[in-house]
Amino acid sequence: MTTKPQVHSQFTVTSGCLCYGDLHNIWHGASSLIQEFPSAVDRHAGGTVVAQILEYNVPAQNGTWNTFQLVEKGTNRHCAWFVSHSDVDPEVEIGKILRVSGSPYERDNGSQFNDTTTAAEAVLVINRYDWGYYDKRGKEEIGFGNEADVDTSTTAVFGAGLGLVDFGTAKKEVLRWKEKKIPHEIDNRPSGIWMFIPGGEYMFGRFGFDEARTAARSFIFFTTHTYFTRTTFVGLDQTLRPDETDEEWFQRRLREGCKFEGFDMLERQIKMYNLSSQLAAESEYLGPYDSHEHLLKSTDFDAIRTRPGVKAHEFAEPLKELCHTYLNEMIMSYLEHFIAPASSSYDTVLAFATSLFPNRSYSDALDTCMYSCMMNPHSEPITGYDTRAVESKIKSFLTPRCEDNSLVRDDKFIAGIRACIAYLLSEVLELVQTYIHLSRIVPENIRLAVIQDAELRVLFKYSRVFWKRDNHVSPGPGSSHAADPAQAAE
Structure with missing residues (x-):
């Protein structure tokens, strides 16, 4: 057993910005001004669904980024992704993010929305209603006029998928991904990656920023069925969070x-x-x-x-x-x-x-x-x-x-x-x-x-x-x- 996380793939950021989300989210992000780290995030008013208003791009550190598959311990079941700049220690970084804002379905999960705690720790929180087909912006621009089209592009039948791609090539990659015959296929690109989690339902994301909050340096993508007490990096045995009994x-x-x-x-x-x-x-x-x-x-x-x-x-x-x-x-x-x-x-x-x-x-x-x-x-x-x-x-x-x-x-x-x-x-x-x-x-x-x-x-x-x-x-x-x-x- 190796003693460090195994890198799955790499890509390069040259524009100082990353776009993220479903295809139409990425298109909207590539069409918007580059966002600064937010001290607060507005939410949609009314209704029982609490959704934050995001623009689907973040300032990001230029250079090489490593991608890591996260799996359920003792199995090959792929249940999450972690992506970070090559200068970042992935184990330390993911530990910090999960302490600040982890899965809402696990106890001690931290802040579930962007607030003073997440801002102080330089973490940007993205929840299930904040992206994907819950936000319609960008759909018409890339030719998605109905829910059936969106379901195909987001691979809702197969699991959960999203992209993370350099701002400068984002629109080009959206158009290429849109034409793929197997939409849930993992796709590595020189300037980004399309990530897929088999059997996943509802997407969650967390960006980690540098201490000055000027640029993102990491990103974790997980779903409802990701349990960090049973999840680890490929190449490691220790889970990302301790698995404790109720009494412990x-x-x-x-x-x-x-x-x-x-x-x-x-x-x-x-x-x-x-x-x-x-x-x-x-x-x-x-x-x-x-x-x-x-x-x-x-x-x-x-x-x-x-x-x-x-x-x-x-x-x-x-x-x-x-x-x-x-x-x-x-x-x-x-x-x-x-x-x-x-x-x-x-x-x-x-x-x-x-x-x-x-x-x-x-x-x-x-x-x-x-x-x-x-x-x-x-x-x-x-x-x-x-x-x-x-x-x-x-x-x-x-x-x-x-x-x-x-x-x-x-x-x-x-x-x-x-x-x-x-x-x-x-x-x-x-x-x-x-x-x-x-x-x-x-x-x-x-x-x-x-x-x-x-x-x-x-x-x-x-x-x-x-x-x-x-x-x-x-x-x-x-x-x-x-x-x-x-x-x-x-």
């Missing part, structure tokens, strides 16, 4: 200081689904609260987690207390914003419940079960749930936040709120199972479950601890863990 990955991330809080994921969800207008204003956030005010203890959460019909996974150590803190904060913000004001507006529990849960007549609405809990708080006791202690905490929390004539003095009201809290937490923990990637619950799972559910999103929209990074929370009273769970892991 989890423990490594803990050692690296990860708290699995999920704020990056939360921000992506807000941007992707345009949820900003549905969230609270900065001035409306509530909390963080004194940890001694927290309503539920560890045993209460475990009782709710294992109540009949829920049976959620355990909370991950050493993040268990942090999860409990987040859940307490979410519930307390709900009580302060929704329950405290309403408790002073109604004379009876019935009137309160009727007003607060207007959708109770719908069988699949959250209000239906919340109304039932409020009116019949003792109908479904939860083994291990410290009813008396939780009710005492609720009353202590609400009393200074309510008027003297509020329902807080009514024991049935407090019992109803206690039952509603247990139900809400049951709903969150049940939804968490849909989004869990480990066999244990981490804070990120909680955030993802809430952001994806419209009803829960409304109820917990005022919790500063849930939505904001700078909340400075610490685990609740009685915790045996350090305030920083990453420190506790070490």
Whole structure:
């Protein structure tokens, strides 16, 4: 076995620029001004598909470029391409790119769009909707008037293919490639290459630039079915990313200081689904609260987690207390914003419940079960749930936040709120199972479950601890863990 990647072929760049993509993408790139490295990339507005607007050319280092086939370890299955200037160490360069922005279908995949992180690391990100037949520019110029023509040229039947070619000869090569009888055939040219991945679906690309961001020096091309934990260079045995078990990955991330809080994921969800207008204003956030005010203890959460019909996974150590803190904060913000004001507006529990849960007549609405809990708080006791202690905490929390004539003095009201809290937490923990990637619950799972559910999103929209990074929370009273769970892991 050789100890360095085997070069598949070479080509030469003389124009200081490369064009890339499908045939019509390359034609458009060759017809456009040479682009500088972007500090930001605009996106198409509207719809559920997020596509970046690119011009399909990049400034590139002149000289000899090497191409490398990437294969699945232990097989000859070709699953990606890597191309780099001859002065570049291919192993070091591809490692850097994958740390910054890898496959969106693998964990720890980095930034999936061009942002401040990719700009700082001199990486240009190209995703599945950014090129190929998703962008129509250049089609008519090269005679592609319908989707059938484009499918033939892009070899959609056989796999995924694209070109990387010197700006100066790009249009000439497009016309030559267009006439080929076997469109998915790998084609090396003195000034570029047409690359093909058999069985590939959806194309992704990443350009690596020099430190000054003046010229590209590398490019990786992969598809949906490229798994870098099983991919290596021809000539090497070590995969491009470590293949870890879930437990190995989890423990490594803990050692690296990860708290699995999920704020990056939360921000992506807000941007992707345009949820900003549905969230609270900065001035409306509530909390963080004194940890001694927290309503539920560890045993209460475990009782709710294992109540009949829920049976959620355990909370991950050493993040268990942090999860409990987040859940307490979410519930307390709900009580302060929704329950405290309403408790002073109604004379009876019935009137309160009727007003607060207007959708109770719908069988699949959250209000239906919340109304039932409020009116019949003792109908479904939860083994291990410290009813008396939780009710005492609720009353202590609400009393200074309510008027003297509020329902807080009514024991049935407090019992109803206690039952509603247990139900809400049951709903969150049940939804968490849909989004869990480990066999244990981490804070990120909680955030993802809430952001994806419209009803829960409304109820917990005022919790500063849930939505904001700078909340400075610490685990609740009685915790045996350090305030920083990453420190506790070490």
